[in-house]
Amino acid sequence: MDNVESILSSIPIFCHCSRQEITRLRGQGRIIHLARGQKLDVRALATLNVVIRGMFEIEALGQNDIMYLAPGSFFGEIPFTAYKHRGSVKALVDSEVCVFEIDEVFRFFLTSFKAMRGYLKTLDRMGFGLSDAGRRYIGTTSRILCAYGRKEGLGTSLFASCLGSACAIRGRTIVLDMSYRGTSVFDYFERRITGAISQKSNIGAPAAEIISECVADVDERLSLMNIAFGSKVRVNPDILSPILFVLSREYEYIIVDLSDEDPELRDRVFSLADSVCAMLQRARDREDLYGMFDASLTEGQRVLYVINRNAGREQGQVDGAVFFDVLGIKKGESAHAAIRDFASSKGAVELLGILAGPARALVCQSVTYEAAAFAGVLNALSHAGQEFSSIYSSSYSQVVSLLFLASRDQDEFLGILSRFLPEEKLGSFLDITFPESHVAGSGRIRKFMKEILGDKRIEFFRSVPIALLAEGTGTAPRLFSTGPSRDIAAASFALHPVVQSVEIAGGEFHSGMPYRKVRPEDLFRCDIGEIVYVTVRSRQPFEFTSKRVIKFYRNYLEMLYLWKGEERLNVTADKNIQIDLTERTYSPEKIIKLSEEMTNKLLIAKRI
Numbered sequence: 001m002d003n004v005e006s007i008l009s010s011i012p013i014f015c016h017c018s019r020q021e022i023t024r025l026r027g028q029g030r031i032i033h034l035a036r037g038q039k040l041d042v043r044a045l046a047t048l049n050v051v052i053r054g055m056f057e058i059e060a061l062g063q064n065d066i067m068y069l070a071p072g073s074f075f076g077e078i079p080f081t082a083y084k085h086r087g088s089v090k091a092l093v094d095s096e097v098c099v100f101e102i103d104e105v106f107r108f109f110l111t112s113f114k115a116m117r118g119y120l121k122t123l124d125r126m127g128f129g130l131s132d133a134g135r136r137y138i139g140t141t142s143r144i145l146c147a148y149g150r151k152e153g154l155g156t157s158l159f160a161s162c163l164g165s166a167c168a169i170r171g172r173t174i175v176l177d178m179s180y181r182g183t184s185v186f187d188y189f190e191r192r193i194t195g196a197i198s199q200k201s202n203i204g205a206p207a208a209e210i211i212s213e214c215v216a217d218v219d220e221r222l223s224l225m226n227i228a229f230g231s232k233v234r235v236n237p238d239i240l241s242p243i244l245f246v247l248s249r250e251y252e253y254i255i256v257d258l259s260d261e262d263p264e265l266r267d268r269v270f271s272l273a274d275s276v277c278a279m280l281q282r283a284r285d286r287e288d289l290y291g292m293f294d295a296s297l298t299e300g301q302r303v304l305y306v307i308n309r310n311a312g313r314e315q316g317q318v319d320g321a322v323f324f325d326v327l328g329i330k331k332g333e334s335a336h337a338a339i340r341d342f343a344s345s346k347g348a349v350e351l352l353g354i355l356a357g358p359a360r361a362l363v364c365q366s367v368t369y370e371a372a373a374f375a376g377v378l379n380a381l382s383h384a385g386q387e388f389s390s391i392y393s394s395s396y397s398q399v400v401s402l403l404f405l406a407s408r409d410q411d412e413f414l415g416i417l418s419r420f421l422p423e424e425k426l427g428s429f430l431d432i433t434f435p436e437s438h439v440a441g442s443g444r445i446r447k448f449m450k451e452i453l454g455d456k457r458i459e460f461f462r463s464v465p466i467a468l469l470a471e472g473t474g475t476a477p478r479l480f481s482t483g484p485s486r487d488i489a490a491a492s493f494a495l496h497p498v499v500q501s502v503e504i505a506g507g508e509f510h511s512g513m514p515y516r517k518v519r520p521e522d523l524f525r526c527d528i529g530e531i532v533y534v535t536v537r538s539r540q541p542f543e544f545t546s547k548r549v550i551k552f553y554r555n556y557l558e559m560l561y562l563w564k565g566e567e568r569l570n571v572t573a574d575k576n577i578q579i580d581l582t583e584r585t586y587s588p589e590k591i592i593k594l595s596e597e598m599t600n601k602l603l604i605a606k607r608i
Contacts, residue, residue: 004031004052004098007072011050012126012572016118016524019476025108029098034091041088042076046102049076054095058087068092079105080134081123113241113248113272114299118524125572142248143527145355146256146273147306148266150289152182154279155308158335159324160257161188163277163355165339166348168222170356171252174215175222176243177229178269179259184229188335189218196231197239211246223251228265237268244272253356267296274527275302275355283307283318290457293482294505300390300466300479300526303459304354320460322351354462357389361528363573364393364401366468366517368495368557370536371396372421372588373579375413376595377534378404384603387463390481390528394468394518395511398492402485405461406453414592416452421588423544429493430553439552442500445493449486458485467492468522470512472501477516480504498556514560520573532608533573536595542586575608 008014009022017025031052034040042049056069069075069089077084079102109116123130147163149156157179164175164185175185177193186193194214216224227243228235247254258269270276276297278289286305293303305321325347327338342348362381364374374397381388382404391401403420407413419425429448431441458465459482467480467488473496480488483504491502494510501508520531541558570576579595602608 114525165343167253173253372591373595380599469509538581
């Protein structure tokens with residue numbers, strides 16, 4: 001990532017974009033050089049401009065107003081808003097600006113659905129007045145739900161039809177058929193199938209008019225669209241983002257019926273989905289999917305395993321799974337009536353409670369020993385009945401979140417923390433080996449986490465514990481919403497390069513601290529509606545009293561404290577919880593009690 005890309009990825013309107021998207025965006029801009037004193041008349045340009053080097057002064061803001069623009073500042077026309085700077089800017093020193101034509105920015109978002117979603121959320125939270133076009137898109141919070149079957153005979157299309165019918169009770173819904181053969185969703189709804197949208201990459205994105213012509217209505221709240229069924233050629237995955245871009249204006253729920261026949265199409269759908277319903281015949285069949293999900297789902301997607309009782313007779317409760325019960329469709333009879341009945345059934349209510357309920361995330365600041373404060377916050381929120389669809393964190397904060405979710409009650413949670421948070425316990429997890437690439441091995445922390453978390457995977461939890469981890473010696477992060485909880489926890493404990501990384505999904509991962517930390521903006525690409533951000537502020541690093549804590553490790557933790565700087569309230573989060581710690585001596589019990597009391601006060605004041 002060059003300097004221009006680094007600056008683009010740091011500014012608020014683009015910081016949610018992936019590295020690949022930033023690289024593509026960089027290619028659409030051009031660098032212009034302005035000598036000291038040279039002016040740029042923004043009124044004559046339809047451009048978005050980002051300062052890369054130097055310093056600018058904005059003119060015509062007001063008679064006595066002066067504003068300076070440093071690298072990372074932007075000015076000009078802001079796409080999808082009513083805002084445009086009307087004056088001119090003057091270079092105070094020799095400077096550089098990256099200029100984006102507005103039409104190019106629109107095209108960028110047209111081909112990057114999740115980047116567009118995050119961008120509009122950012123504008124809304126920053127208080128920009130949206131244009132008519134912006135309001136049309138921000139007004140819909142479309143959820144992309146994928147029904148995926150790895151093989152035929154799992155009832156994937158039938159389940160997608162039932163899911164679509166159930167979602168239609170809540171809001172306008174469309175089901176996209178992306179299976180190439182078998183029984184189509186059109187057959188289940190007794191509608192004439194439309195032609196597949198199968199285009200090669202050089203044809204370009206389909207226009208809104210073409211898309212609307214391919215939509216078949218079941219009723220006023222439910223529609224169908226054929227993307228791949230019956231196609232003689234592979235569908236170009238590049239058309240998916242523009243299609244979702246157009247459909248998101250009209251539909252609250254977009255259901256995708258997906259097979260495994262086209263891996264490239266499958267992986268693109270996974271990347272765009274908010275939730276993936278994996279169809280199974282038996283609970284043990286999900287083990288065949290773990291590796292694929294761990295490697296390919298990198299944006300916080302929820303995975304729900306669906307055991308089809310129409311294809312088998314498995315009984316009993318299964319972690320992270322729901323049952324799709326027998327519909328009682330007799331051979332030769334219409335399935336449409338049975339699908340309508342399912343939409344109002346108890347099973348549909350349970351299913352939508354997971355997939356279509358309020359999407360609320362708790363984001364816990366990335367910290368090390370201060371993570372004890374999050375235990376108090378989690379206890380208070382749980383006692384008050386506050387529920388979250390996901391908890392996003394990293395480093396020790398992620399470990400505390402996982403231990404909380406794995407505990408049956410508060411007493412068990414505090415008991416587990418007493419084996420993890422005390423300073424002598426933290427030190428005991430360091431397996432000092434002094435190899436070439438790290439100081440301490442990860443064997444002891446992995447053993448402890450296996451004892452506590454067992455074989456439970458993070459996608460099994462009702463509240464998904466999304467983890468931010470970094471791979472290898474680089475600092476490029478990725479999100480994990482699937483994977484073995486014991487390995488995710490051990491990797492979150494690993495402070496690179498002191499502690500050995502942990503192997504997950506074919507890579508070596510660590511916490512990413514201190515170079516990369518969680519931000520509320522990281523979730524703007526997801527279908528999260530409300531974000532509560534929890535931060536911890538301490539005036540000075542804690543003093544450790546136990547002589548059993550390795551001095552080197554204490555010094556390293558103190559360095560991380562000095563590195564982090566002051567944590568401020570996040571303006572893009574919907575709500576903030578800030579815990580101020582005044583204790584000088586590290587005492588997990590006192591920190592937990594204090595943070596719980598502070599959170600309870602905020603709850604009483606109805607600020608959460």
